[in-house]
Amino acid sequence: MWRVPRQLCAHLLRGSKLSDAWNRPAAFMSTLLINQAQYAWLKELGLREENEGVYNGSWGGRGEVITTYCPANNEPIARVRQASVADYEETVKKAREAWRIWAEVPAPKRGEVVRQIGDALREKIQVLGSLVSLEMGKILVEGVGEVQEYVDICDYAVGLSRMIGGPILPSERPGHALIEQWNPVGLVGIITAFNFPVAVYGWNNAIAMICGNVCLWKGAPTTSLISVAVTKIIAKVLEDNKLPGAICSLTCGGADIGTAMAKDERVNLLSFTGSTQVGKQVALMVQERFGRSLLELGGNNAIIAFEDADLSLVVPSALFAAVGTAGQRCTTARRLFLHESIHDEVVNRLKKAYAQIRVGNPWDSNVLYGPLHTKQSVSMFLGAVEEAKKEGGTVVYGGKVMDRPGNYVEPTIVTGLAHDASIAHTETFAPILYVFKFKSEEEVFAWNNEVKQGLSSSIFTKDLGRIFRWLGPKGSDCGIVNVNIPTSGAEIGGAFGGEKHTGGGRESGSDAWKQYMRRSTC
Template identity: 85%
Template structure:
């Protein structure tokens, strides 16, 4: 893969960056999921490397926090431009190392670019209001300051975008960042950090503002326990010390739904990224009057999905990320059968090199079957039949997780009931669109086991800052609040 040199990658690469490149931990080989062939090697961080990197990141923060927010935004803009210049080769690396199709790999880098653009504007708008004081000669100000050091632990399925959501916003807020990507996508972490490091160097600011510590459970656990981490963003890597709750997604189709929207939406949400998105649709609830028709049309659409090498522009569906993911897929299919499900299509490993499995539709399971409530990060869609709105809304909310959900209907009243207090309890609630493919301008995150904050748009920037309420007395008197007299 000689083209990897365009990203500054070699056969063996240092996996630690804190202003300089290094690493004294284990050397890990990364593999291509499409053929299980080795790509290159990355030397991971040791605990000593991690300790040094945290110290340098904390020192770098002292410099970064003093730089005016609009200037920080200008540097983030330059990072976006640098990513834009490498977008195709970075997208190719995402396909090669993660396994998603090329157009999705490019789209993921584009998402980071978009967040950089968004952050530039935000850098001139963050801040609190001046509030009316009840005391004469006083000003009441809401002041926002950076939290300090933001730890970012990302998963294999979005090895670029999730880091981008966090780092671009955290940086304009005045924070330093320390990134640990998934061990199986270490090359992507190194390549992205090299691009960022060049921009920081060109602007004569400390490189440790965007530090990197590649590693597995040992480094992740250290970050989770480190009180010097002022904020930790943690996205579902099972290599880390404790399991992060995975995300459940739901989709409901009523009998008045436009099936021309339903079929392509369900197909993309269930099959896109080979079912490995955090917003992948796993449960498809169909009204009993249209159940059989939709299943037949969906099975026909599944049969036409173009399976192949992820870097082939005609491919819509690539491999699973690891051999372990293939085993989880097979186990889930077997459990579905044992619990009363019928496999309409798929259910098998594809006979070709790499981690390829068939996209699968399962029908006949009850809404509360254990496998229906279990996330597998695999392209398995459980199609469930319902009769009335009330029961299906309840089924939506009966699980412990809640990231993304969508309803397909033309009934305006039903739409607003779905969006209301007795409707979906997910963090992302859609109408007549897929569960996948959120825009960067809205806050991204879930509820219940998939709660714990928001990333990307809206007012998510507030998570990366601490709020102070400041009262300034510019008069010569000392009136007390609430009219209290103390004399």
């Protein structure tokens, strides 16, 4: 989901061992991190000890006060007062009122406002990226890169604001024409996950706005500070343009707010990013009211390397796709299918590469691997490793929790499982790579498609015929079908999303804008 600088793949293969010394942050201080001198930059984003988690033109919040934590040391960063049900009701009403104004603004002028949002994000890209690194746990270059994704989609949306529209078609009636008219759906609810707390909102928000919609955002509770900081940046742009702040509303909260959004008929489209399990519940609640949903759910992504693959591409690609963001991307490579003739060599090369990954504070620019997001994620990692062993797998690298503060686990490689082992068909949001041998193209294409999810996939080969078979109807059934690059690293110009239990939704580029509008034929 984040575009990969080429040099990062190279850096992943160089540096110190997993056991290298680590300069611990102030992990045992009793005060909030925001009050410590080294984190004073948080206040540049308008953050305080306790932050209001509701925005609808003004800031407030009458719900529960929660504390967010730094995954690198499990120390508290700051507090956020979440939305109550009453806050939610008030915010929806104000958002609907704001839509009446926003929908009247010409699309190119809406694009100009989105351009200004992109520029405002550019000005804060380093400090906001640092917050992503601190609160989510991904390495700094990824945190900054995620903010860049929001900037890029704003740039894309500016041009799109002058291009959206439908065709004029021939009519059967003499002297008539058929016109396809596109109008905004109204209020777009956006529920985002912890792993991409800026970019996914941006993909939805920028496109929804130029289409003439207003947005109501509920981010993950564990990344609430990021939601507040981003909304403060957007709110300033809206204020400068004398527009209602409720055009981009925020309600920080838990399952109660998410459920309210899913059941609310006033929410014309609900975009949900998260697990397949929760996504199914959301889809049912939205469908119960015949509403619209845009689902971006789980992925169980595979890389396939054939006997003619360039191993100098396969190894860094598999490494980056498997351990980037500590295995917490929806596009993370979780299965690696290797032709039997190259299996042992690739596994050995991967083990050597894994041993060189630099681990430490995610906001340290020299670090390439950070922590899992929560303690619960560590428990899920350990459970998956044990289950893999029970099902016949062999841990050839990693498999343990690292002896350091925070939620660090060893990036892990497991071999020897059957291709249809239940653990290999289960998405575990952790850096575990299951490696399999295969003999033929036909069987490995089938193995790629046999999981319930259908997000991303990739093959490494020099055979042009095989490449086109991979892209064709009997090839990969995923929404992202790559060739000689990793499963991760989607670009904004294309529509992002997957099939089957991944949900079928599409965000970002291409014609994804159509999901944020309704069509009429005149």
